[in-house]
Amino acid sequence: AIADSGAPTIFDKIIAKEIPSTIVYEDEKVLAFRDINPQAPVHVLVIPKLRDGLTSLGKAESRHGEILGNLLYAAKLVAEKEGILDGFRVVINNGPTACQSVYHLHLHVLGGREMKWPPG
Ligand code: 5GP
Numbered sequence: 001a002i003a004d005s006g007a008p009t010i011f012d013k014i015i016a017k018e019i020p021s022t023i024v025y026e027d028e029k030v031l032a033f034r035d036i037n038p039q040a041p042v043h044v045l046v047i048p049k050l051r052d053g054l055t056s057l058g059k060a061e062s063r064h065g066e067i068l069g070n071l072l073y074a075a076k077l078v079a080e081k082e083g084i085l086d087g088f089r090v091v092i093n094n095g096p097t098a099c100q101s102v103y104h105l106h107l108h109v110l111g112g113r114e115m116k117w118p119p120g
Pocket residue numbers: 010019021022033034035036037038045092093099100101102103
């Protein structure tokens with residue numbers, strides 16, 4: 001279990017393109033790239049380019065409403081681009097108990113296989 005230290009994360013280096021990633025979608029505020037350890041045929045991470053205190057969803061405040069909406073809409077665009085609009089899952093792991101390992105808010109967009117419920 002990894003706790004939130006508030007330190008910059010590897011995602012800052014991915015945003016700055018100091019570390020390579022396979023980008024699926026990008027706009028002014030949002031970056032989406034393939035997870036390095038995919039848990040499904042499609043596994044894309046959607047992140048805000050500016051973390052702005054959003055180490056995790058649990059840190060969200062009213063002022064974050066617009067970026068949170070942008071992230072969710074970007075998840076839909078990713079699903080569309082990846083051809084999984086008919087069946088995909090969006091996941092946010094929040095905190096050590098939920099297996100969050102990178103403290104820069106990110107949505108997991110998963111699809112391309114049958115998804116079980118509950119996820120475990
Ligand atoms: P979490 O466990 O915090 O919800 O998800 C973090 C995700 O980031 C994991 O699925 C992990 O595989 C992914 N990840 C960690 N480091 C890198 C990296 O350097 N590049 C990419 N593309 N994904 C990463």
